[in-house]
Amino acid sequence: MSLVAIAEKDFQDTVRSRGMLILVALFSLLVAVFAAVLRPGGPSGEFATEFLLSFAVGPFLVTTLVPLVGVVVGYNAVSGERESGSLKLLLSLPHSRADVVFGKVVGRGAALSLAVFTGFLLPAVVLIALSQLGQLSTFNAGAYLGYTVFAAVLGVVFVAIAVGCSAAATTQRQALIGGVSIYVLFVLLWGAVTGQFLDAASGLVDPLPVSQQQVGVFLQVSNPTTGVELLSNAFLGEQLFSGEGLNQQISAVSMLVFWTIAPPLAGLWKFDGDDL
Amino acid sequence: MTAIELRGVTKEFADVTAVRDLDLTVEDGEVYGFLGPNGAGKSTTIDMVLDLVRPTEGTVRVLGQDATADGVAIRRRTGVLPDGFSVYDRLSGRKHVEFAVRSKETDDDPDALLERVGLLGDADRKAGGYSKGMRQRLALAMALVGEPDLLILDEPSSGLDPAGAKEMREIVQSEADRGATVFFSSHILEQVDAVCDRVGILRDGELVAEDSVEGLREAVGSEETLEIAVGDADAAATDAVRDLDGVTRVDRDGNTLVVSCADDAKTRVIAALEDAGVVVRDFHTREASLEDLFLAYTEGDAPGVDGSGGSSDADDTDADDTDDTDAATDAEEVAR
Numbered sequence: 001m002s003l004v005a006i007a008e009k010d011f012q013d014t015v016r017s018r019g020m021l022i023l024v025a026l027f028s029l030l031v032a033v034f035a036a037v038l039r040p041g042g043p044s045g046e047f048a049t050e051f052l053l054s055f056a057v058g059p060f061l062v063t064t065l066v067p068l069v070g071v072v073v074g075y076n077a078v079s080g081e082r083e084s085g086s087l088k089l090l091l092s093l094p095h096s097r098a099d100v101v102f103g104k105v106v107g108r109g110a111a112l113s114l115a116v117f118t119g120f121l122l123p124a125v126v127l128i129a130l131s132q133l134g135q136l137s138t139f140n141a142g143a144y145l146g147y148t149v150f151a152a153v154l155g156v157v158f159v160a161i162a163v164g165c166s167a168a169a170t171t172q173r174q175a176l177i178g179g180v181s182i183y184v185l186f187v188l189l190w191g192a193v194t195g196q197f198l199d200a201a202s203g204l205v206d207p208l209p210v211s212q213q214q215v216g217v218f219l220q221v222s223n224p225t226t227g228v229e230l231l232s233n234a235f236l237g238e239q240l241f242s243g244e245g246l247n248q249q250i251s252a253v254s255m256l257v258f259w260t261i262a263p264p265l266a267g268l269w270k271f272d273g274d275d276l
Numbered sequence: 277m278t279a280i281e282l283r284g285v286t287k288e289f290a291d292v293t294a295v296r297d298l299d300l301t302v303e304d305g306e307v308y309g310f311l312g313p314n315g316a317g318k319s320t321t322i323d324m325v326l327d328l329v330r331p332t333e334g335t336v337r338v339l340g341q342d343a344t345a346d347g348v349a350i351r352r353r354t355g356v357l358p359d360g361f362s363v364y365d366r367l368s369g370r371k372h373v374e375f376a377v378r379s380k381e382t383d384d385d386p387d388a389l390l391e392r393v394g395l396l397g398d399a400d401r402k403a404g405g406y407s408k409g410m411r412q413r414l415a416l417a418m419a420l421v422g423e424p425d426l427l428i429l430d431e432p433s434s435g436l437d438p439a440g441a442k443e444m445r446e447i448v449q450s451e452a453d454r455g456a457t458v459f460f461s462s463h464i465l466e467q468v469d470a471v472c473d474r475v476g477i478l479r480d481g482e483l484v485a486e487d488s489v490e491g492l493r494e495a496v497g498s499e500e501t502l503e504i505a506v507g508d509a510d511a512a513a514t515d516a517v518r519d520l521d522g523v524t525r526v527d528r529d530g531n532t533l534v535v536s537c538a539d540d541a542k543t544r545v546i547a548a549l550e551d552a553g554v555v556v557r558d559f560h561t562r563e564a565s566l567e568d569l570f571l572a573y574t575e576g577d578a579p580g581v582d583g584s585g586g587s588s589d590a591d592d593t594d595a596d597d598t599d600d601t602d603a604a605t606d607a608e609e610v611a612r
Binding site: 006010013085088089092093138275 | 323326327329347348349351352354356357358359360361363364366367372375376379380415419426511527544560575
């Protein structure tokens with residue numbers, strides 16, 4: 001399997017990069033600091049793993065730092081090889097360009113997942129230690145592990161978007177600009193941009209059998225960071241795929257799938273027609 | 277069967293036409309040297325054979341299949357040493373070859389291949405620390421994976437020292453003996469003469485000659501090169517020689533004048549020098565060197581070539597012309 005061979009090679013290459021190690025260490029350190037700082041005073045404190053994750057680690061770290069790591073890992077996946085010339089070595093072997101793009105998504109996605117799991121490991125040790133010392137009422141390992149999976153999913157989605165952008169870019173510079181734009185759009189400006197869009201498109205929405213508000217909610221959850229936040233909070237509240245938010249959750253899941261597949265396909269479409 | 281077949285291939289980039297209406301056929305089992313100065317379109321042609329670049333017009337067929345539609349199937353049977361490639365800096369040499377073995381789904385032993393290109397001792401080092409020559413050897417090892425039916429080598433000797441270039445030729449020869457078709461490019465004719473069945477010379481995107489080396493030599497004609505040891509030749513004397521009928525070029529290398537001229541112009545050259553007051557200490561003639569031959573085709577003095585002749589930059593290579601010729605002649609004898 002050509003795609004698997006590329007994914008494996010790319011995984012090995014990525015996990016050896018220093019930039020990724022630094023980001024993992026930073027991430028891990030910050031989560032650990034959050035856990036230590038936020039612990040309640042005394043053994044009677046009402047502190048729970050879920051609280052830490054959904055109110056501190058989630059909004060401040062996962063939805064900001066994980067997408068950043070995803071973009072950093074993905075943005076030079078194809079364009080970097082194209083600019084350096086190693087793409088020539090890669091494409092002199094029996095690989096299609098589709099194998100290259102999707103192999104990169106898989107390989108770098110796997111490398112990022114490994115990084116996220118490693119990054120959450122150190123904080124887990126801190127949390128377990130705190131609960132052993134009686135500083136923390138409970139450490140819910142299941143919730144913690146599940147949450148880590150959601151964080152990894154978010155990272156993989158951003159890797160896919162960034163790899164798609166990288167495949168479409170002709171130069172490393174274009175890919176970098178694309179990567180920064182992705183981050184700014186999804187992490188910083190999504191609400192503002194979709195709000196503008198919604199205002200501008202209100203005339204179009206009115207005749208449809210959906211309310212303005214429903215469209216607004218859909219646009220919100222179509223942002224992968226919001227989608228993952230929604231799903232992980234539902235998971236921590238033991239409401240995953242049940243209860244009132246079911247429709248929203250399904251929208252969120254389908255949009256995550258969309259973001260994982262569509263950008264690499266779009267990038268491939270451009271990449272496949274290019275002279276290298 | 278034909279290994280490579282280009283029919284009416286043209287490639288236009290935004291600002292330049294790199295290849296113009298090119299027809300090229302490489303037969304199965306042949307060793308074909310693809311020559312031309314830098315910028316003649318060799319790399320673009322090879323990139324089209326490898327489907328890295330798509331032709332604007334014309335068809336490219338490799339091993340009987342369409343280069344674009346069946347690229348993966350073609351590359352499964354092809355070994356490629358690309359030009360201007362780079363390695364994966366963080367991965368070891370062995371990992372590179374292992375990756376090629378996995379990609380081609382063969383069961384080659386990476387160590388045996390690394391041994392063959394003389395890289396086994398450095399197999400566990402990260403390729404980022406390799407020299408240019410070592411990277412070239414590494415890519416060759418990757419190209420040899422799976423005993424390919426066709427080997428495409430783009431400037432294979434670049435970055436190699438003379439010993440490395442010789443090893444490269446030996447590997448090319450043994451692959452050809454095994455029955456593989458070898459297509460390789462070079463901007464230096466000496467490198468290809470010893471191993472090539474046929475050479476094609478590309479100039480400004482067009483094939484200006486295609487023949488065996490002997491055939492090309494005959495086509496260029498009865499031109500001879502005269503080497504004259506002189507005491508002191510000033511510019512006026514050199515110009516006087518250059519103005520003679522039958523003289524095509526004059527280069528000065530220290531106390532030696534290298535004159536390319538027709539057979540019957542030799543005595544006039546010597547006479548002209550003596551008239552100019554130059555002491556001729558010694559002189560001898562030699563057959564046109566491959567270098568001269570190549571320059572004749574690529575600079576426009578050869579028969580059938582309509583170019584006006586560009587400026588020469590051959591001065592810096594003239595110093596070892598004689599050695600090259602000897603070496604090439606030896607190599608030819610070995611090849612026969």
